[in-house]
Amino acid sequence: MVCSGILRVYLPSVSDLVTVFETGDPALVALAKSLLDSEGIDFTTKGEAIQDLLGVGRFPGGTNLVAGPVVFQVRSEDGERARSLLRDLQDG
Numbered sequence: 768m769v770c771s772g773i774l775r776v777y778l779p780s781v782s783d784l785v786t787v788f789e790t791g792d793p794a795l796v797a798l799a800k801s802l803l804d805s806e807g808i809d810f811t812t813k814g815e816a817i818q819d820l821l822g823v824g825r826f827p828g829g830t831n832l833v834a835g836p837v838v839f840q841v842r843s844e845d846g847e848r849a850r851s852l853l854r855d856l857q858d859g
Contacts, residue, residue, distance in 0.1 A: 783842055783843055784811065784840040784841065784843070785840060785841060785842075785843050785846040786838055786839065787810075787841050787846055787849040787850045787853060788838075788839040788849075788850075788853045788856065788857070789836040789837065789838050790836055790837060790856070791835075791836040791837065795856050796812075796815065796837050798856060799839055799853055799856060800812075802852050802853060802856075803839070803841070803849060803852065803853075806849075806852060808841055808845045808848065808849050808852070809841065809842065809845070810839055810840065810841045810849070811839075811840050811841075812837050812838065812839055812840075813837070813838040813840065814835055814836060814837045814838055815837045839853070
């Protein structure tokens with residue numbers, strides 16, 4: 768089967784992303800991912816891959832002081848819904 772169509776993938780620009788959650792706690796990172804996935808909200812994380820890369824590991828609060836927290840970002844149109852979904856994680 769030959770497909771003559773062109774597949775185009777449009778990625779959101781960085782300006783279309785808003786930060787909705789930040790944490791250094793690995794358990795909250797996993798929970799936030801699960802909640803966003805279950806609601807079908809596309810997201811990206813910044814800082815997750817470098818949390819343990821620097822060799823000093825995480826401090827008792829969960830955050831690597833050199834790398835900082837893991838930052839969750841979503842498209843601007845999903846921002847309020849994502850913040851509402853993750854609000855309880857910030858209080859806990």
